[in-house]
Amino acid sequence: MSNKPVPHAKLAAEFLKDEPHRHFHDERLWDMRQKRDEQMHIMPEWQELREQASRLKEHTLAHLPQYLEQFEENARRNGIHVHWARDGAEHNRIVEKILRDHGHSSIIKSKSMITDECEMREYLEPKGISVTETDLGERIQQLDNQLPSHVVVPAVQKLTSDVAKTFAKYYNTDPNIDDPHALAEAQRNAARPVLLSGDTGMTGGNFLVAETGSFVVCTNEGNADLSANLPNLHIATLGIERLVPRMADLGVFIRLLSRSALGSPITQYTTHFRKPKKGGEMHVILVDNGRSERLGMDDFWTSLKCIRCGACMNTCPVYRRSGGQSYGSVYSGPIGAIIDPTFNAKKFSTLPFASTMNGSCTNVCPVKIDIHDQLYKWRRVLAERHEIPFVKREIMKMAGRLLAQPTMYRLAISGTEVALKTMPRFVLYNYLNPWGKHRELPHPVKETFHSWYKKNRLNKAKQHEETQA
Amino acid sequence: MSDETMSARDVIMQRLKEKKSPQEGAYPLPPVVTLGEQDASPERFEVSLALMGGKMLPLQEGEGIEQAIKRVFPEMRNLCTAVPEVKGTLRIEELETHEQADKVDVMVVRAAFGVAETGGVFLSEVELKDHLADVHLAQHLIVLLSKDELVGNMHNAYQERSEFRTAGYGVLMSGPSATADIQGVLIRGAQGVRSLSVIWA
Numbered sequence: 069m070s071n072k073p074v075p076h077a078k079l080a081a082e083f084l085k086d087e088p089h090r091h092f093h094d095e096r097l098w099d100m101r102q103k104r105d106e107q108m109h110i111m112p113e114w115q116e117l118r119e120q121a122s123r124l125k126e127h128t129l130a131h132l133p134q135y136l137e138q139f140e141e142n143a144r145r146n147g148i149h150v151h152w153a154r155d156g157a158e159h160n161r162i163v164e165k166i167l168r169d170h171g172h173s174s175i176i177k178s179k180s181m182i183t184d185e186c187e188m189r190e191y192l193e194p195k196g197i198s199v200t201e202t203d204l205g206e207r208i209q210q211l212d213n214q215l216p217s218h219v220v221v222p223a224v225q226k227l228t229s230d231v232a233k234t235f236a237k238y239y240n241t242d243p244n245i246d247d248p249h250a251l252a253e254a255q256r257n258a259a260r261p262v263l264l265s266g267d268t269g270m271t272g273g274n275f276l277v278a279e280t281g282s283f284v285v286c287t288n289e290g291n292a293d294l295s296a297n298l299p300n301l302h303i304a305t306l307g308i309e310r311l312v313p314r315m316a317d318l319g320v321f322i323r324l325l326s327r328s329a330l331g332s333p334i335t336q337y338t339t340h341f342r343k344p345k346k347g348g349e350m351h352v353i354l355v356d357n358g359r360s361e362r363l364g365m366d367d368f369w370t371s372l373k374c375i376r377c378g379a380c381m382n383t384c385p386v387y388r389r390s391g392g393q394s395y396g397s398v399y400s401g402p403i404g405a406i407i408d409p410t411f412n413a414k415k416f417s418t419l420p421f422a423s424t425m426n427g428s429c430t431n432v433c434p435v436k437i438d439i440h441d442q443l444y445k446w447r448r449v450l451a452e453r454h455e456i457p458f459v460k461r462e463i464m465k466m467a468g469r470l471l472a473q474p475t476m477y478r479l480a481i482s483g484t485e486v487a488l489k490t491m492p493r494f495v496l497y498n499y500l501n502p503w504g505k506h507r508e509l510p511h512p513v514k515e516t517f518h519s520w521y522k523k524n525r526l527n528k529a530k531q532h533e534e535t536q537a
Numbered sequence: 538m539s540d541e542t543m544s545a546r547d548v549i550m551q552r553l554k555e556k557k558s559p560q561e562g563a564y565p566l567p568p569v570v571t572l573g574e575q576d577a578s579p580e581r582f583e584v585s586l587a588l589m590g591g592k593m594l595p596l597q598e599g600e601g602i603e604q605a606i607k608r609v610f611p612e613m614r615n616l617c618t619a620v621p622e623v624k625g626t627l628r629i630e631e632l633e634t635h636e637q638a639d640k641v642d643v644m645v646v647r648a649a650f651g652v653a654e655t656g657g658v659f660l661s662e663v664e665l666k667d668h669l670a671d672v673h674l675a676q677h678l679i680v681l682l683s684k685d686e687l688v689g690n691m692h693n694a695y696q697e698r699s700e701f702r703t704a705g706y707g708v709l710m711s712g713p714s715a716t717a718d719i720q721g722v723l724i725r726g727a728q729g730v731r732s733l734s735v736i737w738a
Contacts, residue, residue, distance in 0.1 A: 290729020
């Protein structure tokens with residue numbers, strides 16, 4: 069993995085160049101946000117559900133070793149093989165070994181963010197193991213050799229015409245198809261034979277239930293239930309933070325998940341796997357990959373509460389107007405911006421700055437992660453670790469000194485007013501002022517609040533005090 | 538189990554125990570809750586099912602279940618059945634290969650229960666006679682559901698239905714397969730069944 073910081077602003081600017089893409093992306097995600105709101109408004113218990121979900125996740129994370137042990141014991145008792153992977157590389161080796169032991173070489177896979185996080189396809193394919201994504205959005209991204217743009221709708225940055233071109237190349241369909249139905253049908257027809265011939269099925273999972281040793285997969289297309297059940301070998305990969313203590317706790321999370329994600333009351337398929345099918349074999353791989361370390365971070369451990377609904381992405385004005393590809397990561401949007409730096413602080417050092425700090429992400433989060441607070445805290449951490457660019461760092465330092473001294477600040481403000489009025493544009497808008505790249509600096513004001521207050525109120529207040537005395 | 542996986546497990550456990558920021562005493566286990574509307578009526582189920590893209594298939598005067606299915610799917614050649622109420626062209630137990638199931642036009646099953654909040658129907662290896670994938674390969678699905686087997690919402694489902702603790706595979710299907718992955722257009726009938734219809738029976 070390259071260590072170079074992701075040029076988020078530059079990539080976003082490229083995405084914004086094409087008006088139809090920019091417009092659709094913004095509208096589509098905002099539509100998802102509004103559908104979420106509609107669901108929220110018809111449920112008076114919504115805030116109580118969020119509180120319960122948050123408390124359940126916090127409790128589970130505080131007792132994670134004990135619940136992991138409980139899950140493992142129950143899953144084993146049900147006949148599931150449980151594996152542990154410290155990182156992505158170990159996960160990929162485990163998958164490879166399971167396939168080799170069976171003499172298998174083709175994986176049919178439903179959508180899972182964590183296998184992307186582990187870069188599993190990149191590891192397995194050169195070794196002669198084919199991995200076919202069967203989720204439509206994920207398949208589009210695979211064919212275009214791109215990371216998912218969004219945790220729920222992986223190809224949301226694309227228009228029908230983009231998909232038509234891609235499918236024409238790989239599925240021999242008409243490159244001018246402008247009906248999404250025809251393209252979805254093409255995917256169904258292309259996926260069926262692959263599904264029927266695949267020797268290994270792989271899924272991710274949304275929840276692990278400690279009490280029963282089950283795991284739950286929430287999907288819409290039906291491809292996960294086909295991928296898991298058609299072959300006799302099913303491998304499921306989940307992060308160790310995916311646990312809930314009791315079966316009864318699922319009620320809270322299932323009621324929140326799809327409503328927060330798409331504004332639908334539930335996913336079309338909510339699938340509970342508790343043991344292998346008759347004559348089949350089932351493996352669960354529990355992946356750490358930096359999670360245990362994150363659980364040790366006082367400021368950031370609650371990001372592990374995330375249930376990957378994508379609500380924070382849909383609501384974020386920066387994400388909506390920059391596109392998932394600009395984050396250069398498997399996880400984009402506000403949640404990506406707070407978890408990506410735990411994987412690589414240098415590479416993802418730009419992402420916590422991709423925010424207006426409006427706090428909307430925090431307000432829509434179904435498990436009440438304080439996302440915008442963590443964005444702020446990451447900025448501080450990254451500044452301390454010198455992971456932010458020179459200009460931004462030095463300007464922040466100067467601003468810090470200035471803001472700490474009232475006299476200096478006022479002097480500077482009156483100077484700025486003069487500058488804004490009199491200086492030519494090339495002095496005000498240059499590389500030292502990245503803020504001004506896409507924005508106009510504020511109009512100079514005739515009078516600052518401070519000078520107005522001094523003139524009109526301060527003396528009157530003093531007079532008032534004197535008459536009172 | 539190999540030494541390698543043993544050690545990975547122990548390393549992860551050790552890291553968690555040593556480094557974990559949230560302390561156990563500060564985060565007690567919240568009691569199980571049952572929130573929101575708990576109406577378990579067939580009327581609520583029907584409204585929810587429609588919202589998820591599923592359909593009700595009401596029987597006409599004097600009509601049997603099999604006749605109703607034939608009325609709705611006149612072109613159907615293969616009607617596969619997992620229920621005694623319908624004879625069909627073949628029984629689900631008779632499916633020997635997935636390729637055979639791939640040719641099924643309509644599959645009939647009985648759900649263990651339904652959820653009024655979401656219009657979901659629960660199917661497990663018991664109802665599917667261990668043909669877990671075959672139900673999803675069929676083009677259309679007909680689900681028989683008893684009005685006596687409804688729960689109000691998802692809290693009720695997980696607390697009251699024992700199937701979640703007994704089934705090896707249990708899917709709550711709420712309407713047919715769907716996708717909105719291409720330019721946000723909602724398409725009912727993605728990779729699993731193209732339609733899902735419920736008959737009260």
